[in-house]
Amino acid sequence: MLTFIGLGLYDADSITCEGRNALREADRVFAEFYTSTLLGATVADLEAAHDIDIEVRDRAGVEQDPEAILAAAETEDVAFLTAGDTMISTTHSDLRIRAEARGIETRVLHGVTAETAASGLTGLQNYRFGKAVTLPFPFVHGAGDVPPSVIESIEANQERGLHTLVYLDIKVDYHKRRGGPDLEDPYMTASHAAELLAAEWDDDALAVVVARAGSPEPLVAADRLSALADREFGEPLHLLVIPGDLHHVEADALAVLADAPAELVDIDE
Structure with a gap:
C-alpha cells in the first residue's frame, strides 16, 4: 500500500x-x-x-x-x-x-492547500479563479525577469474576469543540485514578485499578498503592484493573487480583510 x-x-x-x-x-x-x-x-x-x-x-x-x-x-x-x-x-x-x-x-x-487558503483568507470566491501560474526566480529560465507564459496566463484570466493565483518560486539547495547561485533567501518574497510583475507587466494593477497561510498569524494585503514591491511581508511562505473582475462582496472583503485602497476596488470612501 x-x-x-x-x-x-x-x-x-x-x-x-x-x-x-x-x-x-x-x-x-x-x-x-x-x-x-x-x-x-x-x-x-x-x-x-x-x-x-x-x-x-x-x-x-x-x-x-x-x-x-x-x-x-x-x-x-x-x-x-x-x-x-x-x-x-x-x-x-x-x-x-x-x-x-x-x-x-x-x-x-488530502491536506489543506495554498489554493483554498488564498480564497479563504482574501475573500475571493474560489470558483472565480482561472489558471494558476508559478513565478520562477529570473536566473532559472533565462527568458527575462518574467516568463512570457506567466504574463499570457494572467492576461487570459483577466480577459475572462478571473483571478490568478501566482505561486512563488522555492529554490532550496538549488545551487547544490544545478550549479545555481547560493541564494540568501531561497523563498521568493511577495515584494520581489510584485517588483518583477510591476516592471514587466502593469505597475498599477491591483494585487493581493498572502503570507504564512495556515500559520497562527497569516497576513493579507492588497494594493498596486508598485506599492507592494516596496513593502516587507515577513517570514515565508508568500504568494500573490491578481484579481480579475470583483463581485461586490469580494470588493468588500479586500477592503476589510486586506486594507485594499478604496479606489482600487471601486468602494466609495
Missing part, C-alpha cells in the same frame, strides 16, 4: 486527523519538501510529533529513481508526505501511476 498524505500548510498540527492516523500506522515513511515545505516544523519536529522516522527524498529520488519507495510499498504500508495537498500543485501523479502499474494499492489523504 502506498498512501499519499498532505501535511497541510504550516506545522505538525496542520495534518488532518485521518492523515495523522494513517501516518502513525505506516511501516515506512518517505517525504519530499522541494516543491513546498512547512515553515512551522522541521523534519525532526514531524518525527517527534508523530513518533515516526522520515526518509526525505530529493527531486531525483522521487521523479527519476522512485524504486526505493515502490519496492517498499510492494510489501509494506508506506506513507509518502508532501506539504499542502499531495495532489494539488505538489503533483505526484506519476509516482501513483507507477505504483498502480505494479499492482500496488494506492490512496490519497
Whole structure:
C-alpha cells in the first residue's frame, strides 16, 4: 500500500486527523519538501510529533529513481508526505501511476492547500479563479525577469474576469543540485514578485499578498503592484493573487480583510 498524505500548510498540527492516523500506522515513511515545505516544523519536529522516522527524498529520488519507495510499498504500508495537498500543485501523479502499474494499492489523504487558503483568507470566491501560474526566480529560465507564459496566463484570466493565483518560486539547495547561485533567501518574497510583475507587466494593477497561510498569524494585503514591491511581508511562505473582475462582496472583503485602497476596488470612501 502506498498512501499519499498532505501535511497541510504550516506545522505538525496542520495534518488532518485521518492523515495523522494513517501516518502513525505506516511501516515506512518517505517525504519530499522541494516543491513546498512547512515553515512551522522541521523534519525532526514531524518525527517527534508523530513518533515516526522520515526518509526525505530529493527531486531525483522521487521523479527519476522512485524504486526505493515502490519496492517498499510492494510489501509494506508506506506513507509518502508532501506539504499542502499531495495532489494539488505538489503533483505526484506519476509516482501513483507507477505504483498502480505494479499492482500496488494506492490512496490519497488530502491536506489543506495554498489554493483554498488564498480564497479563504482574501475573500475571493474560489470558483472565480482561472489558471494558476508559478513565478520562477529570473536566473532559472533565462527568458527575462518574467516568463512570457506567466504574463499570457494572467492576461487570459483577466480577459475572462478571473483571478490568478501566482505561486512563488522555492529554490532550496538549488545551487547544490544545478550549479545555481547560493541564494540568501531561497523563498521568493511577495515584494520581489510584485517588483518583477510591476516592471514587466502593469505597475498599477491591483494585487493581493498572502503570507504564512495556515500559520497562527497569516497576513493579507492588497494594493498596486508598485506599492507592494516596496513593502516587507515577513517570514515565508508568500504568494500573490491578481484579481480579475470583483463581485461586490469580494470588493468588500479586500477592503476589510486586506486594507485594499478604496479606489482600487471601486468602494466609495
